Amino acid sequence: HLQGILVDEWRLWEEKTGIKVDLQGMDWDKALKTIAEGRADVIDTIFFTEERAKTLAFSEPYASIDVPIFFHNSISGIKGVESLQGFTIGVKSGDACIDYFKKHGIKTLREYPSYESIVRDAFKQKVKVFCIDAPPGYYYLYKMNIQDQYQQTAPLYTGQFHRAVRKERMDLLKIVEDGFAKISSQEHEEIEKEWRGSRILLRPYLTHILYLFGGLVILGAMLLLWNYILRRKVSEKTVQLQEAIDSLEKSEDKYRKLFENANEAIFVIQDGKLIFFNPMTRMISGYSTEELKAKPFVEFIHPDDRDIVFGNYLRRIKGEDIPDSYSFRMITKDSNIRWVEVNIVIISWTGNPASLIFMTDVTDRKQSEEALRESEREVKALFKSMINAFVLFESVFDDDGNFVSYRFVYINDAYERITGVLNDEVR
Numbered sequence: 001h002l003q004g005i006l007v008d009e010w011r012l013w014e015e016k017t018g019i020k021v022d023l024q025g026m027d028w029d030k031a032l033k034t035i036a037e038g039r040a041d042v043i044d045t046i047f048f049t050e051e052r053a054k055t056l057a058f059s060e061p062y063a064s065i066d067v068p069i070f071f072h073n074s075i076s077g078i079k080g081v082e083s084l085q086g087f088t089i090g091v092k093s094g095d096a097c098i099d100y101f102k103k104h105g106i107k108t109l110r111e112y113p114s115y116e117s118i119v120r121d122a123f124k125q126k127v128k129v130f131c132i133d134a135p136p137g138y139y140y141l142y143k144m145n146i147q148d149q150y151q152q153t154a155p156l157y158t159g160q161f162h163r164a165v166r167k168e169r170m171d172l173l174k175i176v177e178d179g180f181a182k183i184s185s186q187e188h189e190e191i192e193k194e195w196r197g198s199r200i201l202l203r204p205y206l207t208h209i210l211y212l213f214g215g216l217v218i219l220g221a222m223l224l225l226w227n228y229i230l231r232r233k234v235s236e237k238t239v240q241l242q243e244a245i246d247s248l249e250k251s252e253d254k255y256r257k258l259f260e261n262a263n264e265a266i267f268v269i270q271d272g273k274l275i276f277f278n279p280m281t282r283m284i285s286g287y288s289t290e291e292l293k294a295k296p297f298v299e300f301i302h303p304d305d306r307d308i309v310f311g312n313y314l315r316r317i318k319g320e321d322i323p324d325s326y327s328f329r330m331i332t333k334d335s336n337i338r339w340v341e342v343n344i345v346i347i348s349w350t351g352n353p354a355s356l357i358f359m360t361d362v363t364d365r366k367q368s369e370e371a372l373r374e375s376e377r378e379v380k381a382l383f384k385s386m387i388n389a390f391v392l393f394e395s396v397f398d399d400d401g402n403f404v405s406y407r408f409v410y411i412n413d414a415y416e417r418i419t420g421v422l423n424d425e426v427r
Contacts (some may be wrong), residue, residue: 002023003140003163003194005191005192006044007047008021008043008191008194009180009183009188009191012183012187012191013176013179013182013183016179016182016183017175017176017178017179017182018170019179021070024040027062027093027113027114028092028093028094028095028114029093029094029113031043031094032094035056035164035165035166036055036166038166040170040331041165041169042162042163042164042165042172042176043056043163043164043165044163045161046058046161046163046164047065047096047159047160047161047162048061048159048160048161048162049096049099049306050099050166051099052096055166055167056164056165056166056167057164057167057170057173058162058164058267059162059163059164059173059177059180061160061161061162061175062160062161062162062163062180063160063161064159064160065133065134065135065159065160065161066133066158067096067097067100067132067133067134067156067157067158067320068131068134068136068137068152068153068155068156069081069084069089069129069130069131069153069156069161070122070129070130070132070137070150070152071128071129071130071132071150071152071153072122072125072128072129072142072149072150072151073150073151074128075087075128075129077250078129078153079153079154080154080156081100081101081104081106081155081156082104083322084101085104085105085106086108086128087108087128087129088108088109088110088127088129089101089106089108089109089110089127089129089130089131089271090109090110090112090118090121090122090127090129090130090131091109091110091111091118091130091131092111092112092113092114092115092118092132093111093112093113095131096159097131097156098106098111100156100157107174110409111126113134115132115136115137115140118130118132118140118141118142119132119137119140119141119144119146120310121142122141122146122150122274123146123298123310123315124298124306124307124310125296125298125299131156133159134152134155137152144272144314145270145271145272145298146271147271147346148271148272148273149272149296153235154196159187163176163177163180163365169253169367171219180414198281198373203258204208204313204319218273226248247404248355259278259321259411260278260279262278263280263360264280264285264358264359265277265284265285265340265357265358265359265360265361266278266280266281266356266357266358266359267281267357267359268347268349268354268355269297269354269355269357270349270352270353270354270355272296272297272298273293273295273296273297274292274297275293275349275354276349277292281359284330284332284338284340284359284361285300285330285332285333286333286334286336287331287332288335291333298310300330300331301328301329301330301331302328302329302330302331302337305328305329306330308326308328309328312326312344312375313355316344316346317346317353324343325341325343325344326341326342327339327340327341327342327362327366328340328342338361338363339361339362339363339365339366340360340361340362340363341359341360341362342357342358342359342360343357343358344356344357344358380410383410383412384413385410385413386414387411387414388414389411389412389414389415389418390411390412390414390415390420391410391411391415392406392408392409392410392411393406393407393409394406394407394409395407
């Protein structure tokens with residue numbers, strides 16, 4: 001369901017002109033193809049470029065948008081387009097900045113279907129330099145709590161939102177512009193005032209964000225081995241530690257022993273970084289206090305598991321139901337890989353959302369489970385290769401404990417060959 005300033009203005013345009021409008025939100029590259037193929041009459045929130053002007057006719061601009069480069073804090077020396085040589089730059093497919101880069105000799109571009117998918121990879125640090133219109137850039141960086149991990153250049157250029165039609169439909173462009181000309185400045189202000197009433201953190205860019213996101217929709221298990229006793233302990237400590245964390249800001253000493261002597265690593269993550277943690281966190285990770293605070297948490301996660309952790313994080317902040325606990329691999333300071341199991345609770349820290357995490361090193365358990373599975377595979381392989389018939393069965397008892405019969409569990413190939421009875425028939 002599309003909503004926002006842009007949608008409301010098109011609805012008002014319908015009233016002024018008496019012409020019905022079918023608004024459709026889609027990925028930008030798809031939107032460009034749709035208008036080019038004649039499957040849409042008008043495209044909105046489009047920047048003017050000379051290449052697009054070959055096939056499209058543009059309305060007068062109605063909003064201006066800065067377009068900077070965003071880059072990770074670990075990178076220095078990026079000041080403008082001339083300093084981007086050698087970097088892979090994330091861009092949205094079909095975006096105007098692609099033409100801009102090509103004109104300046106920048107060819108190492110990685111295309112994404114949407115701005116959100118770019119920032120999602122920035123969260124995982126799969127891309128560290130990217131070009132996004134400023135308002136949606138701020139929106140997604142704040143949404144994913146990584147705004148402190150990225151800087152921006154001065155705007156490469158300032159683009160302007162237009163409405164556009166195919167060149168042969170100049171008559172339609174006149175109808176569109178005449179319709180919007182009938183909307184008074186007071187009516188524009190009333191629509192904006194209605195939407196400005198919503199509390200948004202990025203207030204200086206509120207109008208642009210509502211234009212962009214009101215008109216477009218940017219679209220874009222793991223085996224859990226858990227025992228009852230450990231879940232129960234974590235549940236009890238979640239209650240205890242939540243109370244402890246709430247009180248630590250006023251009286252650290254009161255709960256220091258409980259926190260510092262816990263057998264699990266316990267830490268608080270806010271804006272993608274560890275801001276509070278106990279000694280066990282340092283022991284499991286191998287990092288010092290200063291190192292833990294300096295590195296984004298995502299860098300401690302094995303690259304192959306970052307999608308799992310990031311996916312669970314996004315589902316949690318959206319209020320979706322996710323497992324109480326799950327496992328992933330982390331990389332210690334000495335480059336060893338450790339399996340850890342985490343239980344996560346959403347809390348408030350200094351008035352802002354944060355994650356309270358209980359983390360247990362389960363590497364030994366994972367290795368034991370893998371050793372057991374390998375042993376089972378070896379035993380089955382041995383039985384399968386035996387030349388003598390082999391049968392594995394178990395006794396069956398009734399509810400009173402009386403023996404009833406035997407039940408086949410496994411027969412080997414030799415038994416099947418000799419008797420003609422197949423494994424699937426007896427199990």
